[in-house]
Amino acid sequence: MYVPFIRGGRVYVLGRCDDHGRDWTGYTQVSGHEARLIVQDERRRGLGAFNGLEREVGGGRSIDALLDEQDAFHHRLVLWVREIALPAPVPVLQEEQPENLPVTTSFDLTVFDARSGAPISGVVLQVRDAGGTTHDLTTDSGGRVEISSIPMGPCHVSSSIAESLSLEHTVVQAAHAQGTAVSDTAEWENAPDGKSWSLAAVTPHRIRAGDSLASIATIHGLSEDALLTFNFGGTSADLVDEGLVWSVGCVQRDPDTDRPSLTADADPGVIYVPAPFARDVAGAPGQLLPVRWAKPLVHRLHADGWPIPDTPFRIELAGGEIRAGRTSRAGIVALAEYSRGPYAVSFPDTEDVLAKTLATEARAGFDGELLHPALRLLMMGSTLAAAAIDAYDHYFNTFTGNGFVEDVYHLVQDDDQRSLFESLMGLANAGPRRRVGFVTPDTSGNEP
Structure with a gap:
């Protein structure tokens, strides 16, 4: 352990931190024969990590106590080291200012899955150190980027995004690590199609009345193609329409184009908006960045x-x-x-699923002017048929807009069909419904 400089009772130190040769950097505040040493490191494992420092102190001096204060990215370690012998006389360098002192440290950051602890390789990052130098780095197989020597001070970690970025290949910062920290055994699957992972900030945009994909892109400063590619993996109409229905939940269609419409009642009704990631972290070893898959x-x-x-x-x-x-x-x-x-x-709830399935079959049959799916629904027993009719009226009432019973009357062709359906609907407790669309044939032979 050595003392690079001393000023006003504060001693800045650089000491070896563990048996792997990694450095701890920090400073001490000296009062008499007792010094308070503040350093930062994430990789220690119990008190064994302090052996190297204790040997450096040497001469019977000991580590008296340890206080560990943890946040999401680093541990702030406070050690009380007794009887630090300082050379006498101690020079005071009045001409130097603390912010200009040539103190350096190493830096490393690990990107890992917040739930499993699995490290994530191939993530491209830009790290700007306290001296203003930007380092272009890519996480290794252990999810780690490292800089051997940088000026002491905070680092700015960021990423850039490309027009071709998609949810499939994106990770976002997680609120906190929900499992253990970095795991030596957990594995993170490669990104789809063998592409690299990208770190981005992703904002969910809840669809509002009047929204269009173009307007959402404009609001967030993106091109429409970039927004479509990020959410749906491409810009073709087929890909976009499939994504709007199957992922965004747009069930209504534009009457002019027959394409899915963005409506406020879409559920989940979310379009995801990417932006570059940016965060300040401590410029010290052992920084952690827990992430999750954006998709x-x-x-x-x-x-x-x-x-x-x-x-x-x-x-x-x-x-x-x-x-x-x-x-x-x-x-x-x-x-x-x-x-x-x-x-x-x-x-x-298999009965609920079956009732709603029967309702969808009847609704699809009406589009083809077919009554046998509705007949099948009514022949499933009174309880299930009643549940299916209720589901039809609540969720699928888009044929005439007048409900299941009226849709049947709209398509029946003669009295025999009408009698059959009315008897079955009576058994299903369909109740009295307004009859629309059925006209009793005129059998009198009289001309109108």
Whole structure:
């Protein structure tokens, strides 16, 4: 251990921190024969990490106490070291200012999955040190970037984004590490298509009335192509339409183009907006950056493309975590934060799913002027048929807009069909409904 300079009772020190030769940097505040040494490091493992420093102090001096204060990125270690012998006389360098003193340190930062602790390789970062120098770095197989010598002081970590960036290949900063810290055994899967991971700041934009994809892009300073590529993986109409229906939950269609419309009732109804990542961190070893995959988990329950809305789901995520809830209006299960990996989803209310499936089949049949799907619905028993009719009227009433019973009357061709459907609807407790669209044939033979 040596003393580079002394000023006004404060001693700045540089000492070896562990058996791997890594440095701790910090400063002491001296009072008599006792010094308070403040250093930063994340990699220590118990008191063994202090052996190197203790040997450097030597001469019977000892580490008396340890205080550990943790936040999301670093540990601030405070050691009380007794009986530090300072050379006498001690020079006081009055001509130097502390901010100009030539003190350097090493820096490293690890990017890892907040849930599993798995390090993430291939993430491109820019690190601007306290001296203003920018270092272009890429995380190694341990998720780590390192600079051997930089001026002491905070570092600015940032990333840039490309027009071709997509949710598939993006990680975002997590609020905090939810599992252990960096794991030596957990593995993070490679990005899809073998591409590198990109770190970005991602903002969810909730669709509002009057929004269009172009207007959302303009609001956030992006090109429309960049926004489409980020959310849907490309700009073709087929890709965008599929993403709007299956991921964003846009179930209404533009009557002029027959393409999905952005409406305020879309559920989950979120378009994701990327921006460059930027954060200040301590310019010291052992910085940690917990992240998560930017792409939400989206699972859609449907029957031949028709959504099964508002039914309970249960999903078991990688690692055994269980989530539960109800599908959206578009039949979507969507989770923004989750453990990446295989998952299993189930829908425990099978009768509810069946009733809504029957309702979708009847609705699709009406588009083709077919009545047999509606007949099948009514023949499933009074309880299930009543539930299916209620589901039809609540979620799928877009044929005539007058409900299941009136849609049947709209398509029946004669008295025999009408009698059959009325008897079955009576058994299903459909109740009295307004009859629209059915006209009893004139059998009198009289001309009008």
